[in-house]
Amino acid sequence: MCNPTVIVAHPGRQHSFRVAKALKEGGLLFKYVTTVYNKDDSLLMRFVKLFLNKDSFQRASKRKCPGLDDNDVIQFCELEGILLLALQRIDFTRILSNKVQRYVTNKFQRKLANYVIRNPQIEAVISYDTNSSVLFSILKDKVPHVKLIMDNAHPNRHYLYHSYHENWECVGDFSKTLEACGYLMDSQNAEVYGEEVRKADYHIVASSYSTQALIFDNIPQNRIFKVLYGVDDNRFLKSNRLYSQEKLQVLFVGEVNQRKGIRQVLEAAKVINSDKVVFNIVGLGKEYCSELYSEYESYVHFLGRVPYEELLHQFSSSHIFLFPTMGEGFGLVLLEAMASGLPVITTENCGGKDIVVNEQNGFIIPVGDTKSIVDKVNWALTHPIQLQEMSIEAVSTARNYTWSAYENGVRSAISQILKG
Template identity: 25%
Template sequence: MNAGTHPEPFQAALGLARAGYRVEYVSGSQVSSRSVIGRVLRLLKVGNSRVLQVPTNVRLRIKTRGLQAELCYLVRRRFGSDSQLESLRKRTTIVERFASKRIARTRDRMIVVAQNSCADVAFSATSTDDFRVLMQPIINDRSLVDILDQDAASSPHWSYALQYPNRELSDEDRRLLLAGAVVAGSNFVAKRLSEYFDGPILVSNYASVSEGIEATVRRRAGEGRLRVLFAGQVNQRKGIGYAVEACARLHSQVELVVVGPIGARMRAELSRYSNVNVRGPVSREMLTNEYREAHVLLLPSLAEGFALVGVEAMQTGLPCIVTENTGLSDVVADGLSGFVVPTADSSAIADVLSRICNDDELLARVSSAATLAVSHLTWTLFGDDVARGIDEISRAYWASLAQNSAPEQ
């Protein structure tokens, strides 16, 4: 089940269906392309994340409360007094209640796979015979709080822009207690999660949702500035402070282009830097254009899951400078297909940018390798990997239940 539009739960459902499981996918804001609503949305050219394409050779039932949940969400946002967070929570509640009723009515033994944002109610509705799988797209909240607290202490100037989780930590504890396994998008997420969860953790890297992207090798034209792109929410969890400080050290050698949602205080802060160009939120098409015009993508995040913006950039031939905490060190080989720097270290970022500025061949060499490094990432591979892992672990779980319930001889 999935209350939002994250692609990985649906791809896991497809993988399980291909593996022969009878699968029902419960969604709160997505509909099948075969449904009437899905056909209308396709005609209106609504984003692909809301209309699910089910291959004709895959048997998968989609049960959605998408229309009801989405209408409630839009009405509350437009005419009500709810904040966006409150509206999202109410949309999630509609999905959870629907899913829990279906789970409670089902007498067969089940595998319940749920996104972390909507797993609480669904897991609570299961029985001991059911196997519960939690999909964890980003680092777990307790680890995230630890990382953000450390950064607030070491970089107090940027602490106002730290993005703390808005969920109760006890809710996460309960989900992990009920889960029989967790699906993580990167080894970084798995490593931090293993401090709080002692069950099996399946690691499978996500794929990009972009299609038809043409890769071009990046080269610097003459002696112009190195164009560095920062794409994402403009806050300190994404490491914006370290990006700005690194580029300020090189000043006239680089231009930092900042793309993504940004608050008024942060916009005012960045306006003090002459080599920082704030673009703000852009469309998908405009973001693709930014990829093409940039020399390198800078992702200095303090905590992510598996930063898909980096995968998309690498598909275009745009090399990335990433921290291990982005999860992208799973696919970025330092100095070969990109650059991996320590977290919260603007000096290390500046050193890499300086190397690129002073080595005409380095950028082209790494750019060529970047595209190849992510060429194996497909949603089919992700879905099949997850299905294989869930099948193996759930069978072991049920075998253990059978053994423990068998009468002693």
């Protein structure tokens, strides 16, 4: 059994539960540190749950990792974290909630840094992008022997700024949907994130695209560990859908903004404009800059946020999945779609080029290319037999990417880092 010497810290959640669980099982986890956590004896969580609606109650209850005991978890800034979660539910622009999040995150990092300094047995800290700059600066100064590991859920934002502006012509008026992402609009803001990634000693990423984004800021490739995410395919309904039906159901799931390539989705639907093709858009975002979307309402169905059961129904009843993102750390929804038997249309700017074999289980298209979307959807409409073969191949691909394999990969990476 290894000595438990590694901290996993995230003021939110993302996939940090998976990392903490993997390290706990490997005997490496010292503590998991966060803000909001559903501990059995938490009086604050019990009080908060009294005022939550059913959806929010379920979300709060999920703030608990099945692989951890409550005494494995330390909380800082719990009240601030709860207030931030409430604000994020109503602030569609994310402008105010982003400011509050920066305040909570910086306070969280300072408390965490003091905790690490007081515990000399800690050898490494795993923190997350946009949650690490203050923490890493303090630890480099006070405890330089501690290894600083950044788990990159998102690609390096400094690289994204340059990538987006190389493709800015495809954004158009939908630049308004990017205003909450200050790093995409302001080069100095983007440089701050470049400085953050350079402070880390090691990086964990989930895709070749995120590796490429770090190399942009001169991060040595031998300090980058790529571990692809997994999917729980039992959650998704792999129906034996028929591709000879009269209508082709095209599904998009994600934030409705230009980061996900929503303008190209909408323009493609407008160009195709066929009663044989149905475009369903699942996700929030239309509420912000609603004037941009009004002209497309006759070409697509905006479903907004849907209950989990409805999401599963959308996956099982659709025929092809559309995700033309402009930049993603991985795009877990791609694996979820493939596990449901959906061939995908996506870009290289995500985990697509790691899991999609062009014309076998999906299609890789250029960023911002509406014509490619139109061409692929029209091809799918007229090639039902080939599309059904791609559906089978998509399921087969998804089965190769499990959370168990991801956890093994994370343990292996951290073990290598600790050995130097």
